[in-house]
Structures are given as C-alpha cells and as structure tokens.
Amino acid sequence: MTEKSAYVNDARGYAQGEIFLMKGQPASLDAQVFNTTGLNQCPPELFDAIDVDALAGETGSDTVWKNPRRFWMMDHLTIALVGEPRDLQGLKFNFVARMQMPVNFTPGAGQAALAYRPGQISRVSTYEFLAGRPVFLLRSPEGVTWVLQTYTNHKASDLTEADLPTLGDRLELAGGWQFKAKTLDRDLILDTNGMAHIVADDLENMYQGCTGDVANFDPWD
Numbered sequence: 001m002t003e004k005s006a007y008v009n010d011a012r013g014y015a016q017g018e019i020f021l022m023k024g025q026p027a028s029l030d031a032q033v034f035n036t037t038g039l040n041q042c043p044p045e046l047f048d049a050i051d052v053d054a055l056a057g058e059t060g061s062d063t064v065w066k067n068p069r070r071f072w073m074m075d076h077l078t079i080a081l082v083g084e085p086r087d088l089q090g091l092k093f094n095f096v097a098r099m100q101m102p103v104n105f106t107p108g109a110g111q112a113a114l115a116y117r118p119g120q121i122s123r124v125s126t127y128e129f130l131a132g133r134p135v136f137l138l139r140s141p142e143g144v145t146w147v148l149q150t151y152t153n154h155k156a157s158d159l160t161e162a163d164l165p166t167l168g169d170r171l172e173l174a175g176g177w178q179f180k181a182k183t184l185d186r187d188l189i190l191d192t193n194g195m196a197h198i199v200a201d202d203l204e205n206m207y208q209g210c211t212g213d214v215a216n217f218d219p220w221d
Contacts (some may be wrong), residue, residue, distance in 0.1 A: 006038025
C-alpha cells in the first residue's frame with residue numbers, strides 16, 4: 001500500500017459513490033476516479049444533486065460521469081489514494097484510481113452496455129472476504145472467477161443485499177457465463193498492486209477478477 005489509504009473495517013453494505021473526471025474524446029477517454037469511501041457514505045441527496053455538465057466546466061474536464069451509488073460487499077477494504085481529496089459540488093471524494101475507459105463506453109449508457117465485457121482499472125487495494133461469510137461469484141467462459149465487489153439498485157430499484165443469494169435468477173447472463181453464491185470456508189484476499197480486472201453484470205453490479213496475481217485462491221471450487 002502507498003502511504004495514504006482509506007480503510008473501512010466493516011465494509012459490507014457501506015454506501016459509496018464515484019465521479020469520473022475524463023479527458024479526451026469518445027473512444028479515447030482517460031479518467032481520474034474519485035470515490036466517497038473513507039469520507040462519507042454518499043448521502044443520496046447530495047450525490048444526486050451533482051450536475052455533471054457544470055462539474056465538467058468547474059474541473060476542466062471534457063466529460064464527467066457519475067457512477068451510480070453502490071454498496072461494498074467485502075468485509076474489510078483498504079484502497080490506496082492516488083492524490084488529495086476533492087470537494088465536488090459540496091460532497092467530499094477521495095482520489096482512488098486512474099483508468100482508460102473502454103472504447104465503447106458512453107456516459108449515457110453506463111456500465112450496463114459493457115456487461116460481461118471485462119476491463120481494467122489502475123489501483124492499489126486489498127479486499128478481504130472473511131470465512132463463514134457469503135460471496136457472490138461469476139464464472140466467465142474462459143474459466144476466470146469474479147467476485148462481487150459492489151452491488152447497486154440503480155437499475156433494479158428493489159435490489160437489496162438480502163436478494164443477492166438469488167441474484168443469478170435475475171441476471172441475463174451472457175453465453176457461457178455462470179453465477180453462484182457460496183459461503184467461504186477460508187478468508188479470500190484480493191491484494192491488487194497496480195491493475196485490477198473488473199466486469200459488470202447486466203444490472204450494473206461490479207465484480208473483480210480472482211486472478212492468480214491478486215487472489216490467494218479461486219473461490220469458485
């Protein structure tokens with residue numbers, strides 16, 4: 001970890017929101033990612049009030065995207081800070097990552113348009129999922145396991161944490177993809193030191209890849 005980081009001890013259900021400040025043109029957007037984690041639990045009235053067009057002008061960005069409000073699903077979370085916190089229209093955010101947006105990303109379509117299309121984000125983080133706690137997994141046709149890192153009720157307004165064990169019944173999985181809920185028999189640690197592999201499902205929930213370079217074991221088996 002870097003010298004400065006945000007740590008949440010009891011992260012399951014912890015609400016957060018993200019703002020992407022982007023430079024470039026469609027199909028070639030470089031983003032600075034700001035997240036409320038460690039500063040507040042993203043009060044919806046303040047987050048919803050953020051005007052992305054006005055914020056683009058205020059920050060000198062070409063495009064600003066407001067990632068829907070989400071809830072963390074690990075037990076302990078540590079995420080390194082890339083830079084200093086910022087106040088964005090009255091809500092405080094930590095600077096947590098940089099990434100190049102997928103070529104076919106458009107702010108209006110959001111992550112649902114990228115469902116089951118793995119991408120990458122540059123960050124340093126540790127996710128700890130404890131033994132005896134549930135995890136919610138995707139399996140790609142290539143045999144990669146992905147663990148749910150955040151869920152959102154942005155698209156499925158009635159979705160709650162209690163619904164996650166049967167989330168697979170609600171997903172329109174792409175060909176060859178599988179969903180499974182299970183209880184861990186040992187701690188799952190995702191220790192990312194540079195590049196995280198991520199993927200969204202069609203309800204805009206977000207998963208991180210349990211690849212050999214970051215995960216202490218493959219939780220699917």
